[in-house]
Amino acid sequence: MKMFRIFFIFLISIIPINTLRRFSYNFLLKYKIDKNSEIGWLTFINSGKFECKNTKIKSFNFISSNYFEINDSEIGFINKFKDINIVKINFSKIINKNKFIGEKKISKDNNFFLNKNSYIESNNYFDVTDSIEIKENCSIFSHIQIWTHGFSEKRVIKSKNVLINSGCVINNACLISMGVQVGENSTIEIGSIVTKSVLNDGFYFHELQKN
Numbered sequence: 001m002k003m004f005r006i007f008f009i010f011l012i013s014i015i016p017i018n019t020l021r022r023f024s025y026n027f028l029l030k031y032k033i034d035k036n037s038e039i040g041w042l043t044f045i046n047s048g049k050f051e052c053k054n055t056k057i058k059s060f061n062f063i064s065s066n067y068f069e070i071n072d073s074e075i076g077f078i079n080k081f082k083d084i085n086i087v088k089i090n091f092s093k094i095i096n097k098n099k100f101i102g103e104k105k106i107s108k109d110n111n112f113f114l115n116k117n118s119y120i121e122s123n124n125y126f127d128v129t130d131s132i133e134i135k136e137n138c139s140i141f142s143h144i145q146i147w148t149h150g151f152s153e154k155r156v157i158k159s160k161n162v163l164i165n166s167g168c169v170i171n172n173a174c175l176i177s178m179g180v181q182v183g184e185n186s187t188i189e190i191g192s193i194v195t196k197s198v199l200n201d202g203f204y205f206h207e208l209q210k211n
Contacts, residue, residue, distance in 0.1 A: 006046065013044050025050070040077075065089075073114075076122070084112055084128050091116040098122065103129040106149060106157055115166075130159040130178065135166040143173045150178055165200075 010025045021039050025031040031050040033039065040054075040059030047068045064082045070089040076096040081087055083102035092114045102110045111131040114120070118138040126132055134140065141156045149159035160179035164170070167185040176182070176194045183189035183200035198204050 007045055009046050013042050016041065033143045045052075045067075083110075085109055086111040086113075088112075089114045092118045092120075092122045094123040098124045098126070100126045102130050103149070107159060110148075131161040133161070135168075137166055138164055138168045138170070140164075140170045141172045144170055144175070146176045148178045190210075 008028070012021060015021045015024060019039050022033045022037065025039065025045060028038040028205060031045070031047070031052070033050070033052040034052045034054065037052045038056045038148060039045070040057055040061065042059055043061040043063070045063045046067075047063060048066045051069045053071045053156070055070045055073045057070075058077045060078045061075060062080045062082065065084045065087050067085070067178070068081070068087045072091045073089050074093045075133060076094060078096055079094060079098045079100075081100045083104050084100060085102070087100070094114070097197055098120060100112055103194070106129050110128050112126065112128050113133040115134060116136045118134050118140070120140040123141065123142050123147070124144045127145070127147040129155040132146055132148060146162055148162055149157060152158055162176060162178065165179045165182060165186075168182050169187045170182075171188060171190045171206055173191045174188050174194065176188070180194055181197040182188065182194070183198050183202055185200060186198045186202040188194060188198070188205065189203070189205035192204055194204060
């Protein structure tokens with residue numbers, strides 16, 4: 001049954017006309033994609049519940065979640081959402097080639113929230129083993145990694161959520177470790193490795209950048 005569903009979704013994804021793709025997802029899989037939304041060619045959506053309003057999802061995306069809700073937003077090309085419990089994206093934009101990857105063997109209560117007027121550039125990796133929330137008016141640039149799981153000294157897996165509060169800027173090539181909270185209106189400078197939480201209005205940079 002599972003393989004049949006996957007094959008069926010693939011057939012829908014290669015329908016050449018957006019209106020027919022949208023109708024097929026709604027009618028056959030009971031998704032809720034409104035008439036103002038566009039679902040790109042070869043965008044594969046396998047979700048227990050999928051709601052999409054006034055949104056453009058471009059081609060070659062992969063979505064696998066229990067519940068996926070997106071409103072007044074845009075997703076570019078070749079993004080991957082895999083094995084995530086709940087995804088909510090509102091009034092925001094995700095560009096190209098980002099990966100949002102959960103791990104069912106570790107946690108099934110893993111969520112990703114992207115809030116109003118936030119922006120994610122390209123080529124980022126989000127480890128959604130635990131939950132990640134990015135609040136309003138944040139800018140996440142490129143080649144960034146955000147991790148929510150790791151290992152203890154005895155190689156026992158542990159996980160903690162990551163919270164990026166409103167008005168933050170995460171510049172290129174940063175790494176944010178599990179359990180970190182970035183305070184409101186903070187800036188993480190290029191190439192920083194963040195293992196501890198950052199206070200409100202903070203400016204964080206790597207030790208090698210000190211002169």
